[in-house]
Amino acid sequence: MNSESQSQRQESDRLEKKNWFIAIFARPEIGPLGVMILLFGLLGYFSIPEGEFSLNPFAGEGFNALGIRNNFRVIAQLGIVALGAGLLIIAGEFDLSVGSMIGFAGGCMAMILKWGFAIVIPYISFQGGFHFEGLKIFEITDVSPLTAILITLCMTLSFGWFQGWVIVKSGIASFIVTLGGLFFLRGLTEVCYRAFNRAPDQTAGSTTVTDLPDIKNIINVPGHGEMERDAAKALPNEDLLEILSNVPAQTVAKLTEQLSYINEKVAANKTAIQAKKMVETLEKSLAGAKESGNESMVEILTKKIEAGVEVPAVAAKAVTDLDIAKAYIDTIYTARPVANFFGGDILEPVFDWLYFTADWNVNMFGNQFAKGMYSCLMIWLILALVCYFVLSRTQAGNWIYSTGGNLNAAKANGVPTNKVKISLFMFTAFCATMFAACQVFEVNTADTAKGNLKELEAIAAAVIGGVVLTGGFGSILGIILGTIIFGIAKEAFFYIPGIDGSFYRVFLGAVLVSAALTNENIRKRIMGSI
Amino acid sequence: MNENKKPLIEINNLVKRFGSFIALNGVSLDVYPGEVHALLGDNGAGKSTLIKVLAGVHPKTSGVISIEGKEVDFSTPRQATDVGIGTVYQDLALNALTSVTRNFFLGREIKKGPGPFGVMQMKEMNEITISEMAKIGINISNPEQPVGTMSGGQRQTLAIARAIYFGAKILILDEPTSALGQKQQMEVLKTIKRVQRLGHIAIILITHNEIHARLIADRYTFLSLGEVIGKGMAEELGGDDIKKLMAGGAEIGDLRDELGA
Numbered sequence: 001m002n003s004e005s006q007s008q009r010q011e012s013d014r015l016e017k018k019n020w021f022i023a024i025f026a027r028p029e030i031g032p033l034g035v036m037i038l039l040f041g042l043l044g045y046f047s048i049p050e051g052e053f054s055l056n057p058f059a060g061e062g063f064n065a066l067g068i069r070n071n072f073r074v075i076a077q078l079g080i081v082a083l084g085a086g087l088l089i090i091a092g093e094f095d096l097s098v099g100s101m102i103g104f105a106g107g108c109m110a111m112i113l114k115w116g117f118a119i120v121i122p123y124i125s126f127q128g129g130f131h132f133e134g135l136k137i138f139e140i141t142d143v144s145p146l147t148a149i150l151i152t153l154c155m156t157l158s159f160g161w162f163q164g165w166v167i168v169k170s171g172i173a174s175f176i177v178t179l180g181g182l183f184f185l186r187g188l189t190e191v192c193y194r195a196f197n198r199a200p201d202q203t204a205g206s207t208t209v210t211d212l213p214d215i216k217n218i219i220n221v222p223g224h225g226e227m228e229r230d231a232a233k234a235l236p237n238e239d240l241l242e243i244l245s246n247v248p249a250q251t252v253a254k255l256t257e258q259l260s261y262i263n264e265k266v267a268a269n270k271t272a273i274q275a276k277k278m279v280e281t282l283e284k285s286l287a288g289a290k291e292s293g294n295e296s297m298v299e300i301l302t303k304k305i306e307a308g309v310e311v312p313a314v315a316a317k318a319v320t321d322l323d324i325a326k327a328y329i330d331t332i333y334t335a336r337p338v339a340n341f342f343g344g345d346i347l348e349p350v351f352d353w354l355y356f357t358a359d360w361n362v363n364m365f366g367n368q369f370a371k372g373m374y375s376c377l378m379i380w381l382i383l384a385l386v387c388y389f390v391l392s393r394t395q396a397g398n399w400i401y402s403t404g405g406n407l408n409a410a411k412a413n414g415v416p417t418n419k420v421k422i423s424l425f426m427f428t429a430f431c432a433t434m435f436a437a438c439q440v441f442e443v444n445t446a447d448t449a450k451g452n453l454k455e456l457e458a459i460a461a462a463v464i465g466g467v468v469l470t471g472g473f474g475s476i477l478g479i480i481l482g483t484i485i486f487g488i489a490k491e492a493f494f495y496i497p498g499i500d501g502s503f504y505r506v507f508l509g510a511v512l513v514s515a516a517l518t519n520e521n522i523r524k525r526i527m528g529s530i
Numbered sequence: 531m532n533e534n535k536k537p538l539i540e541i542n543n544l545v546k547r548f549g550s551f552i553a554l555n556g557v558s559l560d561v562y563p564g565e566v567h568a569l570l571g572d573n574g575a576g577k578s579t580l581i582k583v584l585a586g587v588h589p590k591t592s593g594v595i596s597i598e599g600k601e602v603d604f605s606t607p608r609q610a611t612d613v614g615i616g617t618v619y620q621d622l623a624l625n626a627l628t629s630v631t632r633n634f635f636l637g638r639e640i641k642k643g644p645g646p647f648g649v650m651q652m653k654e655m656n657e658i659t660i661s662e663m664a665k666i667g668i669n670i671s672n673p674e675q676p677v678g679t680m681s682g683g684q685r686q687t688l689a690i691a692r693a694i695y696f697g698a699k700i701l702i703l704d705e706p707t708s709a710l711g712q713k714q715q716m717e718v719l720k721t722i723k724r725v726q727r728l729g730h731i732a733i734i735l736i737t738h739n740e741i742h743a744r745l746i747a748d749r750y751t752f753l754s755l756g757e758v759i760g761k762g763m764a765e766e767l768g769g770d771d772i773k774k775l776m777a778g779g780a781e782i783g784d785l786r787d788e789l790g791a
Contacts, residue, residue, distance in 0.1 A: 390647065393649050393650060394641070394643070394646065394647050394648060394649055394650060395639040395641045395646045395647070395648055395650055396646035396647055397650075398628070398632050398635075398636065398639055398650065399637075399646065401625065401627065401628050401632070402625045402628065402632075402636055402637075405625035405626070405627040405628060406623070406624065406625040406626070406627075408621065408623065409621070409622070409623035409624055409625050409636070410625070410636065410637070412607065412619065412623035413623055413636040413637035413638070414607070414608055414611070414637035414638070415636065415637045472625065472627040472628075473627050523627065526626070526627055526676045526678045526679070527626045527627065527676075527678040
């Protein structure tokens with residue numbers, strides 16, 4: 001009895017000892033976190049202009065205001081689809097149709113916005129020879145952004161449901177079914193573009209929609225009704241002045257203050273640029289003089305440079321009423337909040353503060369550099385938060401883990417594994433649609449090549465983030481880190497001088513394989529086989 | 531004492547056919563609460579088919595299954611669970627990659643909120659897991675540890691504790707000691723013994739290992755080629771009887787003589 005209880009204590013001791021080790025290294029985020037820090041350092045360091053020394057990564061182009069805006073657009077867009085792909089991999093399946101789904105959804109949305117939507121029932125007619133005719137049973141022509149998105153969602157979610165249904169009912173590998181989806185959707189998208197793009201509205205046979213209005217920037221101009229922001233700014237001067245006459249004095253004062261700040265800033269930057277140019281010219285002449293051995297000239301020029309160059313200050317432009325009116329039009333809130341939600345900007349007050357108060361968000365001409373972050377960042381973060389909550393806190397999360405971790409065990413315990421899988425196939429379709437909505441409403445165009453290869457990038461981001469390809473293991477935080485690594489790598493190599501930008505693929509390939517190896521190692525450690 | 535008890539589950543003349551193949555040909559079996567009923571037989575004797583019918587995986591072809599005197603009929607595993615039949619399969623139906631608690635409550639999570647998006651009450655679930663595991667003899671220090679870090683015996687205990695907590699009155703254990711080390715096997719037998727002592731649970735133990743059966747079984751049923759070829763109380767059967775019946779009634783003694791020669 002005594003020896004028995006002793007040996008039991010040893011067993012639990014052994015588990016105890018392993019615990020701290022597991023706690024640190026059995027987290028799926030540990031690897032990606034290291035790589036991400038490394039990449040941030042690299043991007044920060046290499047984007048600093050040559051000849052300047054700084055340990056502050058925000059000094060360079062990689063992380064100036066515009067750099068942050070653009071980097072996080074790449075990251076957020078990929079992040080949206082990586083969340084769907086990651087969850088699906090955790091549940092033990094793949095979706096290769098994500099990229100094509102993006103193209104399809106974008107095409108749907110753009111075409112519905114442009115031409116409207118109709119349901120047509122085809123039938124065979126024998127009158128005047130055997131041919132098909134269509135019976136239009138439903139038609140809307142002037143479609144709002146929300147309706148366009150909802151109609152598109154109906155189509156993409158049904159397709160996601162169908163793929164999932166085929167996979168769980170037939171038992172065919174999701175790889176092959178969704179590979180079919182990849183070809184099918186891309187082809188269908190192209191066919192639809194050609195079928196609907198008819199002259200004179202659009203070049204027949206074109207696989208793009210390019211002339212959508214800038215929906216997110218449609219505003220309600222007092223006295224003129226709804227129009228695009230740019231059109232409003234181009235109104236005749238008297239109209240602009242009339243609009244301004246109705247603006248409260250307080251707003252006018254604030255806008256005037258901001259505009260004069262901008263004008264002074266621009267003037268100061270112009271002065272600085274001229275001074276810099278002057279110094280450069282002097283230095284060039286100095287070098288020329290040294291070469292030709294003109295001693296006296298060298299002396300004069302050296303003195304001049306040492307004394308410092310004085311250039312006359314550029315006068316700041318005066319703020320006119322027209323400027324104020326245009327600035328006011330810029331502040332009018334959109335009349336299409338849904339389009340703005342997907343394609344607009346967020347955090348504008350922060351970026352304004354960074355320009356007007358913090359004096360950081362300034363480009364080389366003295367203007368505000370970035371006006372905000374792309375809205376897709378917000379959509380990514382909202383989705384990530386929801387996914388995190390579902391995966392780690394809810395019953396559904398436990399079902400997703402068990403469906404991928406041990407399918408038979410999940411089934412035996414009454415988990416509706418088929419529903420879990422089908423729902424996740426629909427979720428990847430949903431993510432692809434969100435991605436497409438962000439793109440369409442941001443750039444107001446769509447074309448058939450959109451989203452190409454995104455399915456593989458999403459899977460790569462998830463795997464780099466610690467998701468095990470065989471399912472059952474991974475975390476949302478990991479997927480987020482993996483996405484940031486992917487996005488930053490894509491951008492960082494662009495800033496390394498003297499290196500081909502495509503090296504980012506070489507780098508990512510290596511990271512992907514090492515991540516997969518690490519993940520497998522962690523998984524085995526948890527399974528108790530190491 | 532057992533004579534006063536009523537059987538918890540009575541199986542009468544159970545037949546299961548797969549097409550023209552007769553997997554079970556009129557099997558009858560009574561299991562009493564607080565007893566371990568060992569179901570023995572060689573490969574292909576029909577043990578697996580019997581437990582799959584009892585677990586609701588395969589519907590029966592004919593025959594009667596009664597639980598506490600009431601006839602039951604089920605065609606899905608969920609229905610079998612609902613009438614109180616808990617099956618612990620060899621693979622234990624555990625997900626090694628998630629925590630003990632998440633496995634304990636897998637598919638039956640305690641949650642607050644709508645449908646599958648209800649929030650799991652992890653604290654409550656952890657407490658129940660610890661106390662239920664302790665009831666049949668295993669103290670786990672950390673219910674958040676992945677099941678993969680547990681020993682085979684501990685996993686078996688987890689699966690048994692889970693079945694009991696979710697209302698199993700009849701516990702079917704499919705080869706619980708196979709694929710385990712010597713020490714782990716004894717641990718599992720001790721666990722089964724503790725379940726037996728709880729008194730209200732009837733245990734059907736499927737095993738190949740006659741020594742394990744002799745250590746804990748109260749009653750035996752021997753199957754061969756889909757039929758019962760022998761049954762009896764533990765005290766009525768001698769070791770040679772068991773060996774002989776396990777081998778499907780063949781004269782194993784002859785074989786032993788041959789091998790010995």
